[in-house]
Amino acid sequence: MKRVACVYVPHFVAEIERQRHETEMRPLLVAEGERVLGACARAAALGVVEGEPLSEALAHCPDACVIAAEPPRYQAAWAKLVELLGRHSPGVEAERWGLAYLDAAGLGRFYGDEEAWCEAVRQQAWQEVRVKVQVGIAKSKFVALVAAxxxxxxxxxxxxxxxxRAYLASFPVEWLPLDREPLRRLGLLGIHTIGQFAALSSxxxxxxxxxDSAGECLYAHRLARGRDDRPVRARPQQMLxxxxxxxxxxxRLEPLVGALARASERLLRDLKRGNLAVRRVELEAxxxxxxxAIESTWVGDLLAPRRLGALLQDLLARLKGDGLGVMEAWLRLVGLEPWVGRQLDLFAHAAGRERLEGALRALAHKHSPACVVRACLVDPHTPLGQGHRFALREVCP
Incomplete structure (x- = not known):
């Protein structure tokens, strides 16, 4: 049975900035030049429309906090969220920032039911991307969007x-993809709900x-009647x-890491030859x-042998084998894309780590190395599932 999930993040750009700046008290506008790229829910409720001139938006809410837009940051956050969704569905269609459709057929049984699947997606999106997503599941894209x-x-x-059709009937007709003029005419006709609109003949x-809007209106009419056969057009993820x-x-951890590192040499050569960056490293044992068991971690960058070795140690340590040995393992490099420079087009984890290391070294220099320490794995030979001990080591200025 066809099931489509919609993952919706209202006011996506504004929410990314709100998490960064923690501006809760005032309406938030994100401006790209003289236009509004993003507006928070409060600003939208006051009449602000994304894409309108900033001067008009400020007329609606003059006390708004205005922040200069950083589109690469939003693309990076969205790319990470889409990658995360790919862990929960075999097909993800990223329509635009804040809106994605997923193939949800049969996924509920892997999580217990569809509600548990939705909750898993919501929790992981908050933990990893710090956005609150709304999720809807239905037989078609439009109904899934309305549900979300x-x-x-x-x-x-x-x-x-x-x-x-019965589910849609009570929702406002403004939720259909109609321009202002058709909506104005419907209001004059006393048609305010999707059900009333669906009751009209074609x-x-x-x-x-x-x-000029006849095609748009007839398309919206089909949606109102529950007739939406659009498939989820997922972009296949490249994988090695x-x-x-x-x-x-x-x-033992060290032989496992060594075997996987040797097996990955061809993969790394292919990455280097194609100048490809990796979104995610996945390990199945x-x-x-x-x-x-499967564990994965985000990369969003070029992948060198040393870094892959460190990631393998971490992934193997996280696998829950209850002390049992590994018989076979699969290493997957998922989401390959051409490297276009450090522009946050995947995600700025590497830049964040560099800033963190610099801050730690500065603190160690200002105070003393003994004041700044990091946790390091003590014994990489510890069998899987039997716990790992860490030691605190000083950060060198």
């Missing part, structure tokens, strides 16, 4: 299992709302994979009892 938009008044997600819609197998269960 309306979920703000509940737990943040909504799954529609009944008739699409001929009546063409007659009353025809002209390496596989290792052991004749006897391997419990099958243990001696037949059970399997």
């Amino acid at each position: 938009r309306s979920s703000q008044f509940g737990p943040g997600y909504r799954a529609v299992s009944g008739d699409d 001929a009546a819609v063409a007659e009353q709302l025809g002209g 994979e390496a596989h290792v197998e052991f004749s006897v269960p391997e419990v 099958r243990f001696a009892d037949g059970e399997a």
Whole structure:
């Protein structure tokens, strides 16, 4: 059965900036030149429309906090969120910042039910990207979008299992993709809900709302009747994979890292030859009892052998093998894209780490190395699942 999920982040640009600047008291406007790129919910409620001149927006809310836009930052955050969604669905269509559609057919059974799937997506989006997403699931894209938009008044997600047309009937007609003039005409006709609009015949819609907007209005009329057969057009993620197998269960961390590092040499050569950056590193292991586990981590950068080795140590340490050895493992480099320079087009984790290291060195220089320490793995030979000990080491100025 076809099931489509919609992940919706209202006022996406403004929410990214609000998390950075923690501006809760005043309306927030994000300006790109003389136009409004993003507006928070409070500003929108006062009449601000994204894309309008900044001067008009300030006329609606003169006490707004205005922030200069940084589009690469928003693209980076959106890319990370889309990558995250790809861990929960085989198909993700990123329509625009703040709106994505996912193939959700059969996913509920892997999480218990569809509601549990929605909650997992919401929690991970908040933990990793610091955005509050709204999720809707239905038989079609438009109904899933309406469900996601309306979920703000509940737990943040909504799954529609009944008739699409019946579900849409009570929502305001303004939620349909109609321009101002058709909406004005519908208001004059006393049509205020999607159900009332759906009750009109196609001929009546063409007659009353025809002209230049006839095609748009007839399309919205089909949506109002629950007729939306648009598929999820997912962009396939490029991936490289390496596989290792052991004749006897391997419990030691160092041999596991070494075997995976050797198996990944070809992958790294391919990355270097194509000048490709990696979004995510994923590690899947099958243990001696037949059970399997998967761990992944975000990269968003070029990948060198030393860094891959460190990531492998971390991923293997996180695998829950209960002390059982690994029989085979798969290393996957997911989401390959041409490297275009350090422009945050994937995500600025590397730049953030560099700033952190610089700050730590500055603190150590200002005070003393003993005042600034970091946690380091003590024994990389500890068997998986038996816990790992860390030591505190001084940061050199």
